[in-house]
Amino acid sequence: MANSKFSLSGQCVVITGGLGILGRHMALGFLDAGATVALIDMMDDTPARTREMFGEQAESGRIRGFAFRIGSEADNAGITEEIAGAMGPIHHLLNNAASKGPDLLRFMAGPDDMDAEVWNAVMDVNLSGAFFLSQAMAAHMREHGATASMTFVSSIYGSIAPNPSLYASSNYMGTQINTPPIYSASKGGVVSLSRYLAGYWGRNGIRVNTLTPGGVQSGQNDAFVSQYEARTPLGRMGRVEDLVGPAVFLASPAAGYITGTNLFVDGGFSCW
Numbered sequence: 001m002a003n004s005k006f007s008l009s010g011q012c013v014v015i016t017g018g019l020g021i022l023g024r025h026m027a028l029g030f031l032d033a034g035a036t037v038a039l040i041d042m043m044d045d046t047p048a049r050t051r052e053m054f055g056e057q058a059e060s061g062r063i064r065g066f067a068f069r070i071g072s073e074a075d076n077a078g079i080t081e082e083i084a085g086a087m088g089p090i091h092h093l094l095n096n097a098a099s100k101g102p103d104l105l106r107f108m109a110g111p112d113d114m115d116a117e118v119w120n121a122v123m124d125v126n127l128s129g130a131f132f133l134s135q136a137m138a139a140h141m142r143e144h145g146a147t148a149s150m151t152f153v154s155s156i157y158g159s160i161a162p163n164p165s166l167y168a169s170s171n172y173m174g175t176q177i178n179t180p181p182i183y184s185a186s187k188g189g190v191v192s193l194s195r196y197l198a199g200y201w202g203r204n205g206i207r208v209n210t211l212t213p214g215g216v217q218s219g220q221n222d223a224f225v226s227q228y229e230a231r232t233p234l235g236r237m238g239r240v241e242d243l244v245g246p247a248v249f250l251a252s253p254a255a256g257y258i259t260g261t262n263l264f265v266d267g268g269f270s271c272w
């Protein structure tokens with residue numbers, strides 16, 4: 001791996017929402033590829049949880065947790081400086097964090113019931129916060145990075161509309177599954193923003209791409225899973241591991257001529 005174009009040896013990767021379902025696996029994938037990892041999450045005990053989750057890798061300093069709440073008003077320059085001070089120049093930012101706002105039930109509301117507090121809270125993390133953190137990191141990358149890149153994590157529902165029939169008899173954490181309009185709007189915004197930044201920061205040697213996962217199996221009830229599988233060419237929901245290789249690839253020298261693209265990792269869900 002060390003000499004391969006897929007190696008991230010010597011590179012520092014920042015991953016946001018790193019304590020979540022996908023984030024922690026992607027962090028492991030980046031470590032396996034040779035990177036050092038700065039794991040950002042909003043939980044106050046992010047440093048301790050990172051040490052607990054990553055054991056030896058954390059003890060050796062290859063991964064460190066940073067408690068930071070992403071948002072448009074956050075101190076994005078401050079966290080960038082803090083990470084670079086602790087871990088050295090930053091080469092890749094994975095904008096992976098996503099918010100469900102202050103209340104899961106209200107987040108799940110459809111377009112007729114969605115309220116402004118939830119809408120603004122989710123937008124402030126998924127789109128605005130990701131943008132302002134990227135802005136601060138791009139300034140740092142321009143100053144320090146020989147090679148640099150960013151990946152924004154979107155969703156199939158940033159590119160296609162959810163089909164309401166998929167959610168009949170569905171259940172997740174005690175509530176009917178729904179893809180709310182704020183989720184699609186914020187994730188669609190991420191696709192456009194990423195393409196825009198690719199066009200703008202290409203001249204600075206910063207590549208910017210989007211990674212679009214399909215639904216990942218993580219405790220949805222059987223009715224939902226079988227309905228989802230029936231609508232997917234590869235016949236199954238995603239697994240967390242499915243996202244790891246593509247995330248590492250987009251950060252690696254192997255993707256050195258790829259910018260402004262949107263890589264779908266969805267078993268073909270969006271192809272028909």
Ligand SMILES: NC(=O)c1ccc[n+]([C@@H]2O[C@H](COP(=O)([O-])OP(=O)(O)OC[C@H]3O[C@@H](n4cnc5c(N)ncnc54)[C@H](O)[C@@H]3O)[C@@H](O)[C@H]2O)c1
Binds near residue numbers: 017070213217
């Ligand atoms: N899981 C899926 O099925 C799926 C499908 C498509 C896309 N995605 C996308 O993949 C990404 C990861 O999803 P996941 O399922 O791991 O989500 P998750 O909810 O398990 O994890 C999200 C993490 O982000 C953190 N977070 C939320 N708001 C934050 C903030 N303001 N500042 C810092 N951290 C914050 C949370 O604490 C959590 O650890 C998201 O962008 C999501 O939209 C997930």
